[in-house]
Amino acid sequence: xxxxxxxxxxRTALSCMRFLATSFVVNVQSALEYxxxxxxxxxxxxxxxxxxxxxxxxxxxxxGSVGGYVFxxxxxxxxxxxxxxxxxxxxxxxIRSIGQIVQRGELDVYLLxxxxxxxxxxxxxxxxxxxxxxxxGFLVIALLPGLSPGRFALFxxxxxxxxxxxxxAFSAAESLVFxxxxxxxxxxxxxxxxLSFSLYPETxxxxxxxxxxxxxxxxxxxxxxxxxxxxxxxxRALALLVPxxxxxxxxxxxLFRLGLRRYESGNQVGTRS
Amino acid sequence: MAVISARGLGKTFRTxxxxxxxxxxxxxxxxxxxxxxEAVRGIDLEVEEGEVLAFLGPNEAGKSTTIKMLTxxxxxxLGSATVLGLDPSRDRVALARSIAAVxxxxxxxxxxxxxxxxxxxxxAVYEIDGRELVRRQGELVERFGIGDYMDVPVRKLSLGExxxxxxxxxxxxxxxxxxxxxxxxxxxxxxxxxxRGLLExxxxxxxxxxxxxxxxxxxxxxxxxxAIIIHHGSIIVDxxxxxxxxxxxxxxxxxxxxxxxxxxxxxxxxxxxxxxxAVRYEVDTGRHxxxxxxxxxxAAGEVxxxxxxxxxLENIIAGIFEGEDRGASLAAAxxxxxxxxxxxxxPPARDEGREA
Numbered sequence: 001x002x003x004x005x006x007x008x009x010x011r012t013a014l015s016c017m018r019f020l021a022t023s024f025v026v027n028v029q030s031a032l033e034y035x036x037x038x039x040x041x042x043x044x045x046x047x048x049x050x051x052x053x054x055x056x057x058x059x060x061x062x063x064g065s066v067g068g069y070v071f072x073x074x075x076x077x078x079x080x081x082x083x084x085x086x087x088x089x090x091x092x093x094x095i096r097s098i099g100q101i102v103q104r105g106e107l108d109v110y111l112l113x114x115x116x117x118x119x120x121x122x123x124x125x126x127x128x129x130x131x132x133x134x135x136x137g138f139l140v141i142a143l144l145p146g147l148s149p150g151r152f153a154l155f156x157x158x159x160x161x162x163x164x165x166x167x168x169a170f171s172a173a174e175s176l177v178f179x180x181x182x183x184x185x186x187x188x189x190x191x192x193x194x195l196s197f198s199l200y201p202e203t204x205x206x207x208x209x210x211x212x213x214x215x216x217x218x219x220x221x222x223x224x225x226x227x228x229x230x231x232x233x234x235x236r237a238l239a240l241l242v243p244x245x246x247x248x249x250x251x252x253x254x255l256f257r258l259g260l261r262r263y264e265s266g267n268q269v270g271t272r273s
Numbered sequence: 274m275a276v277i278s279a280r281g282l283g284k285t286f287r288t289x290x291x292x293x294x295x296x297x298x299x300x301x302x303x304x305x306x307x308x309x310x311e312a313v314r315g316i317d318l319e320v321e322e323g324e325v326l327a328f329l330g331p332n333e334a335g336k337s338t339t340i341k342m343l344t345x346x347x348x349x350x351l352g353s354a355t356v357l358g359l360d361p362s363r364d365r366v367a368l369a370r371s372i373a374a375v376x377x378x379x380x381x382x383x384x385x386x387x388x389x390x391x392x393x394x395x396x397a398v399y400e401i402d403g404r405e406l407v408r409r410q411g412e413l414v415e416r417f418g419i420g421d422y423m424d425v426p427v428r429k430l431s432l433g434e435x436x437x438x439x440x441x442x443x444x445x446x447x448x449x450x451x452x453x454x455x456x457x458x459x460x461x462x463x464x465x466x467x468x469r470g471l472l473e474x475x476x477x478x479x480x481x482x483x484x485x486x487x488x489x490x491x492x493x494x495x496x497x498x499x500a501i502i503i504h505h506g507s508i509i510v511d512x513x514x515x516x517x518x519x520x521x522x523x524x525x526x527x528x529x530x531x532x533x534x535x536x537x538x539x540x541x542x543x544x545x546x547x548x549x550x551a552v553r554y555e556v557d558t559g560r561h562x563x564x565x566x567x568x569x570x571x572a573a574g575e576v577x578x579x580x581x582x583x584x585x586l587e588n589i590i591a592g593i594f595e596g597e598d599r600g601a602s603l604a605a606a607x608x609x610x611x612x613x614x615x616x617x618x619x620p621p622a623r624d625e626g627r628e629a
Contacts, residue, residue, distance in 0.1 A: 015400050022397035026383060026390055033385040033426065109381050111346045113398050114369035120398075261348060264286060265341050 019115060020123055024091065027126040038128050045132025046139070049082055052199075053140070067203030074201065075140055076230055077223050080155065081198045083137025084162030084222055089130030092122040092167050096191065098174035098256075099183045105265045118256045122171060150233055157238060158226040164245035165218050168252035169194060175252070178259025190217070198223040218248060276450055276482050277320035277343060281352030283506075284313045284338050312338040314506035315352055322449075325476050325483040327497035327514070331594050335506040336486045340452050343484070344374055357449060370399065373443035377455035380439060382427045388438040389423045392445060399446035406445075413441040417471060433464025440471060450482040451475070457489050469495045490587040502593055510593060517589065524584040527566060528553040535574030539566055555584070 031038055053075065060071045069077075088095065098121065101107055110120045141147060141155050173190040176183035198219040202210065213220035221244045229237030290308045291301045313335040320326050330336045341347040343356055345365035354361055359368045382391040389410075396406035414420050419441055422434050430438065436456060443451060453472075457465040473496055475481050487493060493500065493514070500517050502510035510517070526545075529537070534549040542561060546553040556566050563581065570579070 019397040019400075022394050026386065026394045029390060030383055030385045106379075108341070108346050108374075108376070109379060111365065112344060112369055112372075112374050112381075114366045114400075115398055116366075263347070265337075265346055 016116075016119075020119070023120075023123050024126070027093065027124070031126050031128045038131075041128040042132040042135065045129040046136040049078065049133065049136045053078055067201040069201035069203065072144055072146075073227060073231075075144055076227050077199060077201075079137045079140035079144065080158060080162060080226050080230075081137070081195070081223050082133040083141070083155075083159045084166055085195070086130040086132070086134025086137060087159055087163035088166040088170070089127040090134055091126070091163070092171075093125035093127040093130070094122045095167050095170040096174060096187065097125070098122070098171060099177035099187055102177045102259075102263065103182065107260075107263055108265055111263075117260060118171070118253055122167065148233075151230060154230060154233065154235060154237075155226075158229065158241060161238070161241040161245040162222040162226065165221050165248050166194070168245070168248035169218055172248075172252040172255050175256045175259045178256075178262045193217050194219060194222075218244070221245070221248075274322050275319045276322045277318070277354070277356050277484065279316060279318045279339075279343070279352065279354040281315040281317065282313060282339070282342060282349050282354050283311065283315040283351040284335075284342060284347060285350040286310045286312055311506050313342070313349075313503075316503065316506075316508050318501060318508065318511070320482060320484065322482055323476070323480045324499060325472075325497045326485065327493040327500040328484060328486045328503065329493065329500055329590060330503040334503045336503055337454060339503065340374070340454055340484070340486060344372060344452055345369065370446065371448055372450045372452065373446070373448035374452040374454070375436075375439055375443050375456050377436070377453075377458035380427070380435070382435070382439060382442060384428050385426055387422075387424045387426055388419065388442065391427070391438075391442060392423075395442055395445050401446060409445055409447070413444055416474070417441040431464075433460050433467065436460065436464070436468060437471070440468065444475065444479075444481075447479070448481065450484060453483065453485045453487070455487055455489075456485070457487065457492055465489070465491060472496050490585070490590065494586055502590065504594060518583070518586060520589050523558050524588075525556045525558060525563060526553060526580075526582045526584060527556055527563070527570070528578075528580045528582075529570045529573075529576055530578040531573070532575040532577050537570050537573030539569045542566070 056074045056078070057071065060066065060074065064070070066074070094101065101121065107117065107121065110117045110124070113120060137159070141152070170187075170191065173187040174183060176186055180186065194217050197205070197213060197217055202213065202220070202224040205213075210220075213224065221241060225237055225241060228234070229241075287307050287309055289301070290306050291297050312333075316335075316339065328336055328339070338347065342349050343354055343361055345361035345368055348362045356368055357371050361368055381395070382388055383394070392410050393406070395401075396403075396410075401409065414423060417437050417440065419434070419438050422430055422438060427435060427438070440456070456472075457468050460468070469492060472483060472485075476483050476496075483496070485492065485497060497514055499513050500510065501508055529552055531550045535552075536547075537552060539554065539561075542554055542556065544552045545555050552570075554566065556563060567579070567581075570576070
């Protein structure tokens with residue numbers, strides 16, 4: 001009986017990595033149970049994104065540029081945002097289901113396990129269509145002119161920071177459920193804002209509202225800073241993006257933990273899927 | 274040695290209330306009205322290591338809320354609890370390594386995957402290394418007879434098969450306490466019997482403490498040694514099953530089947546069921562001697578069959594619940610008659626989202 005002695009941090013980290021890796025494999029296995037559905041969702045999403053690329057190609061062939069953004073700039077945004085969005089939802093597929101899970105009282109399963117509730121919850125599912133987004137992002141960047149090994153590595157690093165920021169942002173919006181009771185509308189609107197702002201050139205928005213992109217709706221760190229860094233092959237951008245992603249993650253985690261104290265559970269019948 | 278201990282443990286939920294109608298909805302938007310609901314009202318309890326405890330109560334009594342406070346899912350509003358020497362809300366992660374919970378209405382198995390995959394993930398969750406995981410899984414598969422289902426997706430298993438796998442999965446990390454909330458809900462009689470047998474075996478063989486909540490009296494009669502009854506958030510009975518069953522001794526159900534139509538008449542006793550050639554009485558042995566009742570019945574006609582049974586445990590427990598409700602109503606009526614200004618006790622937990 002008792003709490004037992006403290007163990008070295010690296011053992012805890014190793015155990016956490018093993019848990020996350022196993023969870024990811026099990027999630028993928030679960031997604032692959034329905035092969036046809038998996039393929040339709042993956043390729044369907046890639047095709048859906050391609051339709052937007054075609055729209056931009058037609059528009060920019062007539063106008064030349066929009067807000068100073070040429071076709072390759074827009075395509076970069078359409079590469080990094082889907083790649084980051086896809087990675088976020090492939091690894092942490094429950095980020096936009098937190099509200100629903102909390103409302104149904106389904107957090108009990110996670111609270112009964114000896115793992116961090118937030119990490120356990122968000123990583124216990126993969127969104128199949130997100131794999132399509134992720135693949136699409138990498139396909140687009142591979143087709144962009146001027147791609148070099150250095151630029152590709154930078155793209156990968158910025159996809160990681162972008163994914164971390166998206167996980168934090170979506171999770172924070174969903175965690176409002178603890179305080180509002182039902183956060184689905186607020187969270188849905190936030191998702192729309194974040195994606196819409198991220199997928200259009202920054203310069204089309206009024207200067208007065210651009211501060212929003214670097215605070216509440218972090219499109220700046222997901223799309224605009226990466227675009228500038230990619231064009232200039234500027235690795236120093238990571239000195240801004242890495243701390244920003246850590247700060248957003250820490251803030252989002254703190255909000256979830258704060259909300260968790262208000263969790264009231266429930267008794268709705270259901271199974272984990 | 275007590276493995277579960279609670280002192281004045283209570284939980285109050287704050288919930289929004291709204292009168293009927295559109296106008297009330299608009300008013301609620303501007304000035305919402307909140308009400309506090311005491312789901313659990315400062316209970317004390319102790320459970321010894323290796324005990325098999327039935328934690329009973331009608332709907333909304335506070336059973337699930339209590340279990341959730343003891344497992345670290347909910348934070349108590351007042352009082353304190355220790356489980357295996359740990360504070361469930363503060364030491365949730367450490368406690369989760371030594372306890373398990375099986376909720377009949379919830380699953381910890383992946384719906385689309387075979388149980389073997391869920392076992393693998395649970396191994397990672399509970400930090401059981403590869404070789405040890407294989408050994409424990411093999412042992413549980415054999416004990417629970419689930420070898421045939423381990424590679425079948427959970428969605429294709431029957432309820433009984435799923436709960437057996439669920440139960441085996443919950444034992445993978447060798448917990449010292451298992452909390453079960455309606456583990457046999459929706460099961461047929463055969464599956465229920467199997468689960469009860471497994472519970473008994475786990476308790477006897479591994480000396481695992483079992484904390485069982487169930488509306489199925491069969492679960493309680495077959496498995497438990499002690500019963501705690503909670504009603505309106507307070508503990509009203511805490512005694513051994515033996516003693517609870519002893520209450521049944523004072524009430525007998527007497528049934529007679531006659532060879533021809535007969536109409537026995539026992540002074541001061543009304544039958545609970547009567548047909549042309551059969552009759553059943555509920556006899557309070559404190560008021561009527563059973564020997565006398567039998568004499569009247571035998572004298573009424575040629576007897577084909579006669580049975581004398583204890584009152585079912587279900588009736589006893591229902592009687593306790595009803596007695597509490599009647600007591601509360603009478604007390605309130607008494608206060609009203611006496612003209613006191615004491616407000617009626619706050620309503621019990623009525624939030625349907627919280628209690629099964």
